[in-house]
Amino acid sequence: MSANGQVKRSLAYSAAMVLSRGWAVFLVGVGVWTWVIWPRFAVAIWQDPRSWTSGTVADGPATSFLWVHALLIAASLAIGTTVGVLGIRGWFAARRRQAS
Secondary structure, eight states, rough: OOOTSSSOOTTOOSSSSOOOOHHHHHHHHHHHHHHHHHHHHHHHHHHHHHBBBTSTTTOOOOOOOHHHHHEEEEOOOHHHHHHHHHHHHHHHHHHHHOOO
């Protein structure tokens, strides 16, 4: 409670999150886009001579160039998957709201 007796509410508080079907489709699209783009990028990084100390693909230890990009790719795929799953859940929640 604040000094004047009113209850303070956090800006992050939400009784229910409402996601429209359009936004749900957008989120699913972002998830799909992530899985289309990043694996192709991973192949390009793997084949890049800067990824290997010898300059030959898969010959010798990997360089920090490869490790940093592998981390970025893994994080992007995890975020894209999460966004896509949220979109799917939002789509089904919108269908349930519409049905009731």
